[in-house]
Amino acid sequence: MTVLRLGTRGSRLALWQAHWVQRLLASVHRDVRVEIVPIETDGDRRTEAALSTLSGSAFFTKEIEGALLEGSIDLAVHSLKDVATEAPEGLILGAVLERADPRDALVARDGHGLADLGEGARVGTSSLRRKAFLRADHPGLVTRDVRGNVPTRLGILDRGDTDALLLACAGLDRLELGARITSRLDPERFVPAPAQGAVAVQIRADDAAVRSRIAPLEHGPTRRAVDAERTFLNVLEGGCQVPLGAFAQVEGDSMRLVARVASLDGGRGVRGALSGPSDDPDALGRTLARRLIDEGAADILAELRPS
Known part of the structure; x- marks a missing residue:
C-alpha cells in the first residue's frame, strides 16, 4: 500500500476539496491510501485585515508549498485562483480537476438581486475585483470588507452586519449551500477571477511516481481554460x-x-x-x-x- 500525504488548508471548503481528491484517487488506485495533512497558512492567521492591505503574496499557499518542497507532504490541493502564476522552483501543477460553476454569487438577506438592492445597501466582500466591478456597475451600493471562511461570512450576513455578500458559486455549491444563492452573476459582465471554481493538485516536479498517480484526475478542457485565464x-x-x-x-x-x-x-x-x-x-x-x-x-x- 502506497501512502500519500496530502497537504491542504484547514477550512471547511479546503477540506472538502482535499477529501474530493482523496476519493478520486481511491477510485482509480486501490493500492493508494491518502492521508490528509491540514496546514495553517498566513492568510488563515491574518484575518484582522483585508488581504489587499497586507504586504507579501501567496497568503493561502506559501506554507503548503514549503511543506511540499521539504518533503513533509507528497502533494497539495489548492483552489487554483489562490495559486501564483509563477510556480516556485521545483513545483508544478500535476493535475487540474474538472471545474465547478466559475461564476460569482450574490447572497442577499432579503432575496434581492444586485439591481434591486436599495441605495446605500451594504455588500460584503474582501475581493478588490468584486469591489471594483460592483462600484462600476452599481455605484449606489456600498462595499464592506468581510473576511473569513464561507460559514463565517454567512453568519455576518445573517446577523444583519451587511445586506448582501459576493462569494464564489463553486464554494457554496461544494458546501451544499447553493440554496443560499440569490443570483449567479453573468460571467460576461461580472467576469470571474482567473481559475475561479477550479481545483489543482500541486506536486514536486521531479516526483514522477506521484505525477503518474494523479494523472487520471486531469480534466483537459478545464486545464486549457484556466491556462488562458492565468496567462492573461x-x-x-x-x-x-x-x-x-x-x-x-x-x-x-x-x-x-x-x-x-x-x-x-x-x-x-x-x-x-x-x-x-x-x-x-x-x-x-x-x-x-x-x-x-x-x-x-x-x-x-x-x-x-x-x-
Missing part, C-alpha cells in the same frame, strides 16, 4: 488581489476568453473578448492581454502598485 493574468503582472477578471470557455476545438479590468473606484475600466483554437490557450491569453494593455489596462493596474 501573468502578462498583466497581476496577483490574486487585483481588480481583474478573466473567463474562458472551451467548446470543442475552439475557446472564447473574456476579460475585464477596472479601477478600484469603478470609474475606469476596459473589457474585451477573443476567440481562438483551444489547443493554444497561452497565445489566446497573451493576445487579449496585450489588446487590453493597449486600451489602458496596465495603466489602471499600475495605480495600485506602490510608487
Whole structure:
C-alpha cells in the first residue's frame, strides 16, 4: 500500500476539496491510501485585515508549498485562483480537476438581486475585483470588507452586519449551500477571477511516481481554460488581489476568453473578448492581454502598485 500525504488548508471548503481528491484517487488506485495533512497558512492567521492591505503574496499557499518542497507532504490541493502564476522552483501543477460553476454569487438577506438592492445597501466582500466591478456597475451600493471562511461570512450576513455578500458559486455549491444563492452573476459582465471554481493538485516536479498517480484526475478542457485565464493574468503582472477578471470557455476545438479590468473606484475600466483554437490557450491569453494593455489596462493596474 502506497501512502500519500496530502497537504491542504484547514477550512471547511479546503477540506472538502482535499477529501474530493482523496476519493478520486481511491477510485482509480486501490493500492493508494491518502492521508490528509491540514496546514495553517498566513492568510488563515491574518484575518484582522483585508488581504489587499497586507504586504507579501501567496497568503493561502506559501506554507503548503514549503511543506511540499521539504518533503513533509507528497502533494497539495489548492483552489487554483489562490495559486501564483509563477510556480516556485521545483513545483508544478500535476493535475487540474474538472471545474465547478466559475461564476460569482450574490447572497442577499432579503432575496434581492444586485439591481434591486436599495441605495446605500451594504455588500460584503474582501475581493478588490468584486469591489471594483460592483462600484462600476452599481455605484449606489456600498462595499464592506468581510473576511473569513464561507460559514463565517454567512453568519455576518445573517446577523444583519451587511445586506448582501459576493462569494464564489463553486464554494457554496461544494458546501451544499447553493440554496443560499440569490443570483449567479453573468460571467460576461461580472467576469470571474482567473481559475475561479477550479481545483489543482500541486506536486514536486521531479516526483514522477506521484505525477503518474494523479494523472487520471486531469480534466483537459478545464486545464486549457484556466491556462488562458492565468496567462492573461501573468502578462498583466497581476496577483490574486487585483481588480481583474478573466473567463474562458472551451467548446470543442475552439475557446472564447473574456476579460475585464477596472479601477478600484469603478470609474475606469476596459473589457474585451477573443476567440481562438483551444489547443493554444497561452497565445489566446497573451493576445487579449496585450489588446487590453493597449486600451489602458496596465495603466489602471499600475495605480495600485506602490510608487
